[in-house]
Amino acid sequence: MFEEILLSVPDWGWMLFFAVIGLIWGSFLNVCIYRWPKEPPENNIITPGSYCPACRHPLAWKDNIPVLSYLLLKGRCRYCGARIPKRYPLVELTSAFIWVFCYYFWGLSPEMFAFILFFSLLLVGSLVDVEHRIIPDEVSLGGMLLGLVISFLHPQLHGQQAHLQGLWASFVGALAGGALVYVVGIIGEWIFKKEAMGGGDVKLQAMIGAFLGWKCAILSFFLGCFVGSVIGIYQLIRYKDNTLPFGPALALGAVICLFKGEAIIRFLFPYWVYSF
Numbered sequence: 001m002f003e004e005i006l007l008s009v010p011d012w013g014w015m016l017f018f019a020v021i022g023l024i025w026g027s028f029l030n031v032c033i034y035r036w037p038k039e040p041p042e043n044n045i046i047t048p049g050s051y052c053p054a055c056r057h058p059l060a061w062k063d064n065i066p067v068l069s070y071l072l073l074k075g076r077c078r079y080c081g082a083r084i085p086k087r088y089p090l091v092e093l094t095s096a097f098i099w100v101f102c103y104y105f106w107g108l109s110p111e112m113f114a115f116i117l118f119f120s121l122l123l124v125g126s127l128v129d130v131e132h133r134i135i136p137d138e139v140s141l142g143g144m145l146l147g148l149v150i151s152f153l154h155p156q157l158h159g160q161q162a163h164l165q166g167l168w169a170s171f172v173g174a175l176a177g178g179a180l181v182y183v184v185g186i187i188g189e190w191i192f193k194k195e196a197m198g199g200g201d202v203k204l205q206a207m208i209g210a211f212l213g214w215k216c217a218i219l220s221f222f223l224g225c226f227v228g229s230v231i232g233i234y235q236l237i238r239y240k241d242n243t244l245p246f247g248p249a250l251a252l253g254a255v256i257c258l259f260k261g262e263a264i265i266r267f268l269f270p271y272w273v274y275s276f
Contacts, residue, residue, distance in 0.1 A: 014108070018099040023066035025120070026095025030088050032124050036136040054082030066092040087127065094123060110154040115258070117146060118211045122251035125204055129247030135200030140207050144174050147210025158213050170210045177209030177217030178202050184221075201246050208254045215265055216257040224253030 009017075028045075034053065035043050050059040057079040063069050070089045077084060098119045106112040125139040148170045151157050155166020158173075181202045188196025209217030228249030235244060257264070 014103055015100050018103050019096045022096030022099030023092050025099065026092030027064065027066045029095055029120055029124055030091050032138070033087070033091065033127050036124070036138050037128050037132045037134060052077045052079060052082065055080035091123070091127070095120065098123070111157065114150050114154065114157055114211070121207065122254060126248040126251045129200070129245040133245055135204050135247050137203065140200060140203030143207035144203070144210045147174065147207060151210065157211070169213050173209030173213040173217045174206040175209070176214035177221065178206030180218055180221055181205045197246070201250060204247055204250055208250065212254065212258060212261070216254070216261040219261055219265060220253040220257035221250065222253070223256050224250040227252050
């Protein structure tokens with residue numbers, strides 16, 4: 001009976017439902033983006049409740065309605081008048097898009113929820129890296145653990161049927177992704193005499209490998225390097241700044257690989273890769 005009710009809901013109804021859930025989820029992601037880079041106990045995402053970062057006044061429920069509150073308040077705090085960063089509504093809208101897109105692409109399935117988590121972690125890690133030049137362990141290590149658990153519970157994420165096979169594929173992916181970035185970092189440090197890859201990048205790529213497997217863990221890294229080099233050259237020419245947060249580039253490489261990785265791998269290695 002319950003399944004019949006679910007199947008009777010039209011696609012537009014599910015998309016509207018998931019858009020609303022995505023907005024709410026995006027509000028939570030904003031809390032993570034703001035608090036996780038901080039030192040304990042300020043990095044606690046549970047308590048205290050939402051407050052204005054400028055005056056630290058607790059926010060009422062009417063100040064916390066995703067996107068709508070920002071518009072009604074004209075982008076300013078009700079209590080002190082400080083400007084609310086545009087990141088807040090943008091993250092909420094991006095989260096809504098993620099939920100709707102994942103439903104559209106994977107339907108109501110375990111993959112849908114797995115990749116909602118995956119995209120959310122990439123979004124949080126990228127924005128924190130841009131602002132603070134760090135990737136929180138809650139994103140990288142926590143995400144890697146989530147990838148391992150999800151792969152065990154749903155081995156089909158890696159094209160496997162047995163639970164242990166799914167876990168093994170996830171573990172190998174995490175190991176391959178993390179080890180690759182670590183080795184490249186050592187080589188880069190030896191060549192350039194300065195840190196080339198941060199520890200956060202190593203752990204983030206391990207998280208990506210836990211979700212996508214070893215082939216995409218490797219390919220997405222090189223895609224990220226290409227994206228990062230293009231952005232880095234533009235940034236150097238335009239702003240004379242040679243520092244670049246690598247997390248967003250790795251995240252974009254992972255997204256490209258998720259949807260086009262198989263085609264790229266088949267094109268580059270048509271004979272030997274799929275014998276593994």
